[in-house]
Amino acid sequence: MTTLSQVAQRAGVTSATVSNVLRQRGKVGADTRARVLAAVEALGYRPHLTARALAEGRAPTLALMVSSIANPFYPEFALAAEQAARQHGRFLIVCNTNDDPDIGRAYLDQIAGTLSDGVLVMNANICIEDLQATARRGATVVLGMWEKPHQPPALPCVAVDFHLAGALAARYLIALGHRKIGVMVGGGVCGVHAERERGFNDALLELGHGDAVVHRMMVHDSVEGGLQGGAAMLAAAPSITAVFATNDLPALGLMHAAADLGIKVPQQLSVIGLTDIQGAHQARPALTTVAVPTAQAAAMSVALLLELIAEPQSVAPMRIAPAPELVVRASTARRSD
Amino acid sequence: MTTLSQVAQRAGVTSATVSNVLRQRGKVGADTRARVLAAVEALGYRPHLTARALAEGRAPTLALMVSSIANPFYPEFALAAEQAARQHGRFLIVCNTNDDPDIGRAYLDQIAGTLSDGVLVMNANICIEDLQATARRGATVVLGMWEKPHQPPALPCVAVDFHLAGALAARYLIALGHRKIGVMVGGGVCGVHAERERGFNDALLELGHGDAVVHRMMVHDSVEGGLQGGAAMLAAAPSITAVFATNDLPALGLMHAAADLGIKVPQQLSVIGLTDIQGAHQARPALTTVAVPTAQAAAMSVALLLELIAEPQSVAPMRIAPAPELVVRASTARRSD
DNA sequence: GTGAAAGCGCTAACAG
DNA sequence: CTGTTAGCGCTTTCAC
Numbered sequence: 001m002t003t004l005s006q007v008a009q010r011a012g013v014t015s016a017t018v019s020n021v022l023r024q025r026g027k028v029g030a031d032t033r034a035r036v037l038a039a040v041e042a043l044g045y046r047p048h049l050t051a052r053a054l055a056e057g058r059a060p061t062l063a064l065m066v067s068s069i070a071n072p073f074y075p076e077f078a079l080a081a082e083q084a085a086r087q088h089g090r091f092l093i094v095c096n097t098n099d100d101p102d103i104g105r106a107y108l109d110q111i112a113g114t115l116s117d118g119v120l121v122m123n124a125n126i127c128i129e130d131l132q133a134t135a136r137r138g139a140t141v142v143l144g145m146w147e148k149p150h151q152p153p154a155l156p157c158v159a160v161d162f163h164l165a166g167a168l169a170a171r172y173l174i175a176l177g178h179r180k181i182g183v184m185v186g187g188g189v190c191g192v193h194a195e196r197e198r199g200f201n202d203a204l205l206e207l208g209h210g211d212a213v214v215h216r217m218m219v220h221d222s223v224e225g226g227l228q229g230g231a232a233m234l235a236a237a238p239s240i241t242a243v244f245a246t247n248d249l250p251a252l253g254l255m256h257a258a259a260d261l262g263i264k265v266p267q268q269l270s271v272i273g274l275t276d277i278q279g280a281h282q283a284r285p286a287l288t289t290v291a292v293p294t295a296q297a298a299a300m301s302v303a304l305l306l307e308l309i310a311e312p313q314s315v316a317p318m319r320i321a322p323a324p325e326l327v328v329r330a331s332t333a334r335r336s337d
Numbered sequence: 338m339t340t341l342s343q344v345a346q347r348a349g350v351t352s353a354t355v356s357n358v359l360r361q362r363g364k365v366g367a368d369t370r371a372r373v374l375a376a377v378e379a380l381g382y383r384p385h386l387t388a389r390a391l392a393e394g395r396a397p398t399l400a401l402m403v404s405s406i407a408n409p410f411y412p413e414f415a416l417a418a419e420q421a422a423r424q425h426g427r428f429l430i431v432c433n434t435n436d437d438p439d440i441g442r443a444y445l446d447q448i449a450g451t452l453s454d455g456v457l458v459m460n461a462n463i464c465i466e467d468l469q470a471t472a473r474r475g476a477t478v479v480l481g482m483w484e485k486p487h488q489p490p491a492l493p494c495v496a497v498d499f500h501l502a503g504a505l506a507a508r509y510l511i512a513l514g515h516r517k518i519g520v521m522v523g524g525g526v527c528g529v530h531a532e533r534e535r536g537f538n539d540a541l542l543e544l545g546h547g548d549a550v551v552h553r554m555m556v557h558d559s560v561e562g563g564l565q566g567g568a569a570m571l572a573a574a575p576s577i578t579a580v581f582a583t584n585d586l587p588a589l590g591l592m593h594a595a596a597d598l599g600i601k602v603p604q605q606l607s608v609i610g611l612t613d614i615q616g617a618h619q620a621r622p623a624l625t626t627v628a629v630p631t632a633q634a635a636a637m638s639v640a641l642l643l644e645l646i647a648e649p650q651s652v653a654p655m656r657i658a659p660a661p662e663l664v665v666r667a668s669t670a671r672r673s674d
Numbered sequence: 675g676t677g678a679a680a681g682c683g684c685t686a687a688c689a690g
Numbered sequence: 691c692t693g694t695t696a697g698c699g700c701t702t703t704c705a706c
Contacts (some may be wrong), residue, residue, distance in 0.1 A: 001450060001475050003699055014677050019701060021582045027675055044474065049452040050391050051699035054682050059399070060452055061386060061430065069406070070416040070615070079407040082433055085698095092446060093398065096419055111428060113338060114386040114683095115397055137381065138338050223619040256621045278407070279616060282560040282592045340683055351693050356685060364691055388683035391698050451699095 002045040011039040021237060021244075059117035061091045064306060065101045065107060066122045072277050073121065073294070077144065080298035081120060088306050094205055099125035108269075112139035118261075118305040120144050131155060140308045144301040145292075147195040149320050156317040158301045162274075165290045165324035166199025169244045169272050169281065172288075172326055174207050177335035178242035178270060181212045182233050184254060186221035193246035196274055200244055214240055219250050226253020234261055234269075241269065241335050245268065248273035248280045248289055255283060266333035276327055285330035290310040297321040339382040348376040360383065365601050396454035398428045399642060401481075402444060403459045404436045409586065409614050410631070411459065414481065417635035418457060426645050429454075436462040449476035455642040457481050460507035468492055479646045481638040482629075484532040493645055493654040495638045499611075502627045502661035503536025506581050506609050509625075509663055511544050514672035515579035515607060518549045519570050523558035523584040523589060530558075530583035533611055537581055553575055556587050563590020571598055571606075578606065578672045585610035585617045585626055592620060592668060613664055622667035634658040 013032060020026040021036045028036075039045075039253050053060040062085050066074045082092040093116060097104040104126035112134045121131060122144045125215050132154060135141045143157035150163070166292040173181055183200065186193050204212050215237035217230030226245060230253055233243070245251035251273030265271055265285055273280060274290035300319055307315045341352040348355065350369060357363040359372045365373075376382070390397040399422050405409045419429040430453060434441040441463035449456050449471045458468060459481045469491060472478045480494035487500070489657065510518060523530050541549050554572035556566030563582060567590055570580070582588035588610030595602050602608055602622055610617060613628035637656050644652045 001699095002561075004701095005699080015700075016702080017676055017680080020676085023701085029675055030675075046446055046451060046474070048699050049448060050387055050396060051451075051682090052701075054387050054391050054684090054698090055700040055702080056703095057682060061428075068416055069419070070412045070414075072409070072615070075407045075409075075412045078431065079433055082406070091398075091452060093428045094415065094419055094431050095428075096416055111381055111386060114383060114388075115428060137383070244458055252619065256406055256619070259621050278409070282589065282593070282616075284596050284621075338683095341685095342683080352684075353686085353694080354692055357692085360685090362686095366691060369692080385683050388698090389685075391700090392683075392685040394685090394698060 001048075002043040003048070004045075005176050007036065007043055007045045009045060011035045018195045047172050056308075059113070059115055061093050062092045062118045062302065063107070063116035063125060064096055064113055064119060064120045064122070065095045065097060065104060065124045067124045068096050069094050071319045072279060073275060076278065076294045077122065077298045080295035081144075081302050084299040084302035088302070090257050090306070097124040097126060101125060101127050101130070105130045108134045108139075112141075113137055118142070118294040118309055120301050120305060128154065140305055140312070142301050142305045142308065145297050146318070149318075152318050156304060156315075158294055158297050158304060158321055160194045160297055160321045161323055162193070162292075163199035163202070165274055165292060166196040166244075166246070167199075167203035168290045168324060168326045170200045170203035171207065172328070172332070173242045173244060173270065173272060174204070174209055174212070176242070176332060177225060178213050179209065179335070180214045180237075180242075181236055182215040182239045182243040183213050183219045184218075184226060184229055184233065184243060184245040184250050185216065186245065187218040188224065196246040202207060221247055222249050223253040223256070226250030227256050228253070230254035230257030231260065234258060234263060242332070243269065243271050245271070248275045248277045248287060249333075251287055251289065252283055254281060255285070255287070266331050267336065270332040270335075272332055281329060281330075288329045288332040289326050289327050291327045292324050293322045338385075339380040339381070340385070344373065344380055344382045347380060348373045360597070384471065385557070396450070396452055398430050399455045399457060399639065400430045400444070400448055400453035400454045401430055401457045401459070402432045402434060402441060402461045402463065404461045405433050406431050409616055410612060413615065413631045414459065414635045417632035418481075418639050421636040426638070427643070429506075429558050430553035434461040434463060438464050442467045445471045445476075449478075450474055452566060455479070455646055457638050457642060477642055477649070479638050479645065480551045482634050483655070486655070489655045493641060493652075495634050495641060495656050495658055495659045497634055498660055499532045499551060499629070500536035500539070502611055503533040503538075503583070505627045505661060505663045506546065506611060507537045507540035509580060509665070509669070510579050510607065510609060511541070511546055511614055513579070513607060514670060516546065516549050516578075516666070516672070517551045517577045519552040519574055519577040519580040520550050520554075521563060521566055521570065521580060521582040521586050521587050522553065522555050523562065523582065524555045528673055533583040558584055558586060560586050560590040560593070563587030564594050565590070565661035567591035567594030568597070571595060571600060577604060579669070580606065580608050581599045582608070582610050585612045585614045586626060588626065588668075589620055589626055592622070592624070593609070604673065607669040607672075618666060620668075625666045625669040626664050627661050628664045629661050630659045
């Protein structure tokens with residue numbers, strides 16, 4: 001490892017000067033600068049980020065807390081977050097809480113404010129109290145994807161209008177003529193998708209079809225959950241012609257359940273999901289869904305986090321991500337029965 | 338932020354003593370310890386990881402370099418790696434290179450040896466020279482999943498026998514009676530899967546069916562690649578009864594291509610992949626594949642990395658992960674034509 | 675322009 | 691058992 005002072009020594013200057021040329025700060029003579037740069041080059045010097053962070057009184061990383069990076073929704077968010085962070089000279093630490101509040105708390109205790117000065121929180125089943133305690137200790141916390149723009153949370157956040165997302169799904173299904181609809185609410189350890197369902201139901205009411213939902217069930221928020229729940233739903237309510245799943249994963253599972261039962265999607269059954277994960281357009285039939293602006297929300301969250309770190313006061317604590325959008329693919333069709 | 342010396346002051350001792358009680362080091366009197374702990378509690382003290390790392394002369398994180406965390410293969414690896422790292426008190430930084438050697442180099446230059454003392458490298462299209470330069474600068478580098486156990490690389494690694502993986506696929510297809518086989522080699526920016534194909538071909542030769550491959554093509558290593566390539570292959574070589582894809586993603590794409598053409602899998606066409614990503618068993622039909630020990634390799638890589646950091650010399654530079662295993666699901670069947 | 679010095683928060687000898 | 695003393699590598703005033 002080469003240190004600043006080694007470079008300084010070789011260049012015949014002091015480490016302060018080397019620091020100055022490296023960070024284009026202060027005035028340095030042209031020849032001195034040249035000598036310094038030559039020494040840097042010759043020694044292969046690289047600044048020690050840990051030391052720099054300590055001296056600057058800031059942490060070099062941002063932390064991303066998710067329940068599990070293996071959940072297909074998060075990698076897209078993480079990718080965008082990491083790229084945004086890197087553009088600002090920060091690195092991204094991923095923290096998998098496994099939906100265990102203790103792990104979440106342990107993470108916050110350890111890295112918030114010391115290794116990471118900013119924490120980006122996704123659904124990770126972390127107690128809001130823990131987050132607030134973390135914020136009180138001086139770390140900056142941002143909720144990466146808050147589901148209720150009309151109901152600001154206690155912490156800074158980037159909000160996505162999931163109520164609208166649900167409504168878009170409802171309007172589309174109604175427009176296609178569906179009047180007997182099943183709803184699969186992804187829940188499980190991640191908590192329920194209440195706002196999405198509310199948006200769906202509200203839109204139905206507005207359209208005068210408040211009675212269109214003939215079957216509703218909670219399922220685990222996964223392909224498996226949708227598969228099992230879907231099989232049960234299709235058996236229990238054979239009259240339904242369309243299903244809205246509050247998440248793509250269960251929607252995909254439902255399509256499998258339909259396939260297993262010989263029910264043709266979309267001819268006999270329309271399926272619409274919500275989120276638009278990668279797997280959605282790769283499925284067969286490709287899943288119609290309401291796309292949520294994952295990457296944008298990630299980038300906005302990082303930006304918000306960094307602004308809050310820089311100027312804790314003068315920043316509005318909530319930003320609204322672009323509106324969700326209906327993405328029509330092949331899993332939905334006009335009611336034909 | 339509370340610092341050690343604040344705690345010390347409140348407890349009426351010196352910071353060294355506080356440090357000692359916190360890290361169970363040295364001998365501390367019971368009453369002193371109690372007072373210190375009380376102060377820690379009262380002040381809500383949390384050790385500053387950055388400062389600690391600097392003082393200890395080590396970096397607090399491990400870096401995971403991947404081409405893109407959004408590629409479905411990596412999150413599983415990343416999850417296991419992060420958990421292993423955390424058990425050893427380290428945090429995991431994810432570095433997406435986007436297969437750009439410049440980004441890879443920039444990452445290595447910045448964090449290796451300063452923020453991360455260990456670097457875990459997956460296929461990320463990083464020049465081996467850059468990695469070696471990094472190692473020479475003092476950082477520890479481990480290749481997370483080396484494909485050729487019989488050909489140790491220039492850097493420490495965890496090897497997975499992909500030659501065997503390919504062979505398992507070949508044996509199974511032959512056992513099912515297939516004699517006209519297509520091979521889809523995932524390539525694209527990630528580089529080709531040469532070893533997998535070699536294993537497949539070698540096994541075919543061994544079994545006396547060296548001529549079974551009637552069509553071979555390179556495709557982009559993605560669902561899209563498999564979809565496009567698959568359509569082309571099925572059009573060009575309608576006689577094939579089975580396809581081996583060197584990765585699950587193209588295999589999944591191929592199944593879609595077959596579905597689009599009305600070709601029934603597995604009745605008319607058997608498809609076998611390699612890796613066993615999450616999506617494989619969620620597909621319809623569920624994909625038969627050769628499972629690679631992703632999570633184990635991740636855990637082993639982290640262990641190797643940490644041992645190398647602790648004792649650079651005395652550690653064997655290559656470890657072999659558990660052997661790949663055939664996972665029979667629903668996309669393959671006995672040849673029936 | 676450049677250097678000297680203090681300090682970020684913590685650890686690690688070594689003294690006492 | 692506990693305190694003193696040096697740093698870790700870097701940044702940042704403030705003199706010169």
